[in-house]
Amino acid sequence: MTAATNPDSSFALPVLDLRGRRLGPAELKAAMPRAETTFDVASHAVEEIIGSVRSRGFEALAELAQRFDGVEQAHPKVPAEALEEALAALDPAVRAGLEESIARARTFAEAQKPADAVVPIADGATVTHKWVPVARVGLYVPGGLAVYPSSVVMNVVPALAAGVGSIALASPPQKDFGGLPHPTILAAARLLGIDEVYAIGGAQAVAAFAYGVPASDAGPALEPVDVVTGPGNVFVATAKRLVKSVVGIDAEAGTTEIAILADETASPAFVAADMISQAEHDPHAASVLVTDSAALADAVRAELAVQAAATRHAERVAQALTGPQSGIIFVDDVEQGIAVCDAYAAEHLEIHTRDAAAVAARIRNAGAIFVGDYSPVSLGDYCAGSNHVLPTSGTATFASGLNVTTFLKAVQIIDYGRAALQEVGGHIVALAQAEDLPAHGDAVSVRFRDAAAAAAPPAGR
CATH class of the missing domain: 3.40.50.1980 (Nitrogenase molybdenum iron protein domain)
Structure with a gap:
């Protein structure tokens, strides 16, 4: 241009x-028109951060909080009383806005839940496509140039609608607020019933969620999660790129x-x-x-x-x-x-x-x-x-915004009876032989071998 x-x-x-x-x-x-890609520039620094968090746990997190956020930190978990105090002190107009945002987001999220599909393939044979929520998620809410309680709503509501049982939230520590995340972030979390909140920012938050942090003298463990979601800067996006073979992510949002x-x-x-x-x-x-x-x-x-x-x-x-x-x-x-x-x-x-x-x-x-x-x-x-955590940098050609299915996985359940398996047994054996995997066919044939032997005429006739 x-x-x-x-x-x-x-x-x-x-x-x-x-x-x-x-x-x-x-x-x-x-x-x-595109902004210059900076993933390569950030990759080395983020790899070092991830390695440090994995090897030294809370000690590394405390050092990174001092280095990047200028705060002293013994343990990053936000005390329950801090969440309660933040909600109690929240501006009534902001609370009303958050409550309306939550109500509308919940209405839309609840409607997104896909139904299981139970498909009768043949007599005595069904295959089910069953949606199951992941067990635990880590939600990241950025700090930086603005305050984003709306991102708390956008991350938490679809996770709750999906039925996720364990939700942890991280947001950068703020020097102006005693090393805790911004109080409006804490208030939004408490409003949504989230009590596991950490004052951790940037790539180190993603690393802590992905790999977990063992208990130490500093405090209790931060258990690893199955999915990490939420927007952030290039360091957060790079960290998500580097850990996505370990956990699920929503997107590398820029x-x-x-x-x-x-x-x-x-x-x-x-x-x-x-x-x-x-x-x-x-x-x-x-x-x-x-x-x-x-x-x-x-x-x-x-x-x-x-x-x-x-x-x-x-x-x-x-x-x-x-x-x-x-x-x-x-x-x-x-x-x-x-x-x-x-x-x-x-x-x-x-x-x-x-x-x-x-x-x-x-x-x-x-x-x-x-x-x-x-x-x-x-x-x-x-x-x-709608949800405002959306794909950026042209990735909307293949990616979707954050939604309920981000926190669900599909499990296929196969339930065949004896007659139903026998009906396709010959096909399985033929295909297994074609692929030079005869044991695959044997795993079917063995189930009918005794019956075949019993039905065979006596020797000598």
Whole structure:
């Protein structure tokens, strides 16, 4: 993308002009604006952190808390009284907002639970696809530039709906709060009934969840989990990548991103506000406008200049909007815009076009799709009922947002009677011989050998 200035704008917004160009899928995907990948840079440091936590347990966690968070820590578990105090002190308006968010998220999560499938294959033969919750999960809630009680809701609610029996939550220790996670995080956890909360941040939290930490003089053990979920920075994402052969993960979520597909009917003020809403997360956040209207693009630039200057995190927003991961993509029409959106595979995709619902229905690749003027991404961040832990960096081409099935696994149950097995026994023997695995066939034949011998005529006849 190239930077283009506008007389109404106080900063340059990168531009990619695809008008009159017909790119193939691979070319289109390669042209999409992306932040620079930093996994390779983080890998060595994260490997060292994981190794240290595995070998030295709570001692290593205490050193890392001092190094990264500037706090003294004997044991990272948050006392029960701290959770109670945080909830008691929670602003009533924030509590009401969290309760509404929880109620809507719970309604949606409960509806996601898949039914078991019991399939009669033949007489006396059934195969069952049974959904079972994992036994224990570790949920990570980031700290950093903002406070995310909403991420507590988004992680915990689907895990509870799935029926997970043991839930642990970790969030970075905060020097300003006596080495505990932010009190709003603690209050949200207590509101949801989570009492196993740890003041552990970053890659070390993922390592502790994946491998567990044995009991020591510092305190009781932190038992390993089966699945780790939750967003975080590049170190958290890299740690999840490195432990996913040991535990399940939701995704290697990166910095937030929004794409907006808009035509000339869109409101420039709404589009600009929504781009800014995601840009305020992080200087590396991505905000991308896909449009066939030069007039709309100019109007959005003008709105960005006014709204970005007035927002609290103006400097951060300006950095994000002018970075290589953000900008305006010009297309010939909405049809080409749909192709661009599928190639970009945004974490959040807003549709501001004529007949927005019909356009949204044609999108294949997105973490979540927000339809029309009154479904902004911030609705999904808090109170839509949907989940805001979503795939980033183009992984929405194959990955889904956090949901109930993240915390479930499918077990197949095979129940055949004697006659049902005998019906396919010859096929099994033939296939086993074809694969040069004769013992597989013998494992079936042995079950009928006595019966075959008994049915054979006496020798000499």
